[in-house]
Amino acid sequence: MQNLSKLWNDEYGILLSAEAVVVGTVAVVGITAGMSMVASSINEELKDVAMSIRSLDQSYTIPAQDGCGARTAGSSFTQEPVETSLKELQEVYQKAEKAEKSQADRLKKQLKKKAKEQTGNSEVDDTEIDADDAIQQLDAPNPA
Numbered sequence: 001m002q003n004l005s006k007l008w009n010d011e012y013g014i015l016l017s018a019e020a021v022v023v024g025t026v027a028v029v030g031i032t033a034g035m036s037m038v039a040s041s042i043n044e045e046l047k048d049v050a051m052s053i054r055s056l057d058q059s060y061t062i063p064a065q066d067g068c069g070a071r072t073a074g075s076s077f078t079q080e081p082v083e084t085s086l087k088e089l090q091e092v093y094q095k096a097e098k099a100e101k102s103q104a105d106r107l108k109k110q111l112k113k114k115a116k117e118q119t120g121n122s123e124v125d126d127t128e129i130d131a132d133d134a135i136q137q138l139d140a141p142n143p144a
Contacts, residue, residue, distance in 0.1 A: 047093070054089055055082050 057079055064074035079085075 051086065051089070054085060057082065 059077060059079045061076040062074055065072045
């Protein structure tokens with residue numbers, strides 16, 4: 001029982017609240033940056049997997065059969081050249097990225113306009129505009 005009491009009252013190695021806040025902040029920033037990198041890495045890997053699956057040649061040919069008074073028709077499929085289809089896939093990917101970027105720019109402009117209306121300030125800094133905040137504020141009902 002005395003050992004438990006000594007251990008309970010021992011203050012060596014105690015963590016001060018300010019230190020806990022700093023450690024917690026550093027941990028949250030590190031986790032956020034790490035998760036962002038994981039997300040982008042996963043997206044790149046999935047893109048590579050899609051490209052590799054698309055590059056498989058799926059052409060086939062089944063010849064016609066004839067024998068014993070019965071006949072079956074043959075069948076075949078010839079896939080377009082892999083280079084052509086990969087080029088088309090890359091164009092679709094670039095078009096989607098361009099559309100996403102233009103939508104983000106449009107949201108920033110709308111948020112900037114709304115911020116100007118609310119504050120009456122004609123100069124709103126673009127660095128103050130966050131895309132997530134833009135979406136939330138544009139979706140929020142207008143109080144006026």
